[in-house]
Amino acid sequence: xxxxxxxxxxxxxxxxxxxxxxxxxxxxxxxTAVLSHLTVEFSWINGYMYVDGADGHLVISKGYLSxxxxxxxxxxxxxxxxxVKQFMDGKELFDPSYEYVDRPTEIEAYRYTVEEARRLGLSxxxxxxxLKTEWMSDDDFQRLAKSVNVSVA
Ligand SMILES: [Zn+2]
Numbered sequence: 001x002x003x004x005x006x007x008x009x010x011x012x013x014x015x016x017x018x019x020x021x022x023x024x025x026x027x028x029x030x031x032t033a034v035l036s037h038l039t040v041e042f043s044w045i046n047g048y049m050y051v052d053g054a055d056g057h058l059v060i061s062k063g064y065l066s067x068x069x070x071x072x073x074x075x076x077x078x079x080x081x082x083x084v085k086q087f088m089d090g091k092e093l094f095d096p097s098y099e100y101v102d103r104p105t106e107i108e109a110y111r112y113t114v115e116e117a118r119r120l121g122l123s124x125x126x127x128x129x130x131l132k133t134e135w136m137s138d139d140d141f142q143r144l145a146k147s148v149n150v151s152v153a
Pocket of ligand 1: 105109
């Protein structure tokens with residue numbers, strides 16, 4: 001019996017995402033071309049979503065996609081698309097010499113995502129709530145918040 005994860009091209013599922021200004025801000029003129037070739041894998045992983053460091057495709061938790069908060073999912077997609085661009089530029093996404101919250105690729109992706117969250121009109125409190133994940137210590141969270149210019153209280 002096959003229990004393989006389903007795969008699809010990004011734009012087949014997230015229709016119209018290539019017309020979103022925040023996404024065009026990442027890929028510029030190549031937005032439609034990149035997103036029509038980007039593969040998305042829907043997986044039964046716990047957690048949220050990530051870019052596979054081997055080939056740059058996007059892996060999304062089915063549970064998160066069906067039960068997660070719509071705004072969180074949107075912001076996560078923006079964050080992960082930043083990683084897709086970094087991957088295309090040859091950057092190491094999971095450089096183990098950095099803690100997660102100190103990794104330049106994460107800070108760049110979070111900064112861009114926080115900008116978009118503010119443009120959407122999210123409060124600083126809501127943005128803090130978005131940034132703080134259950135596996136992040138208070139110290140880590142505060143460091144990340146500071147790096148991306150979000151006040152911690
Ligand atoms: Zn990230």
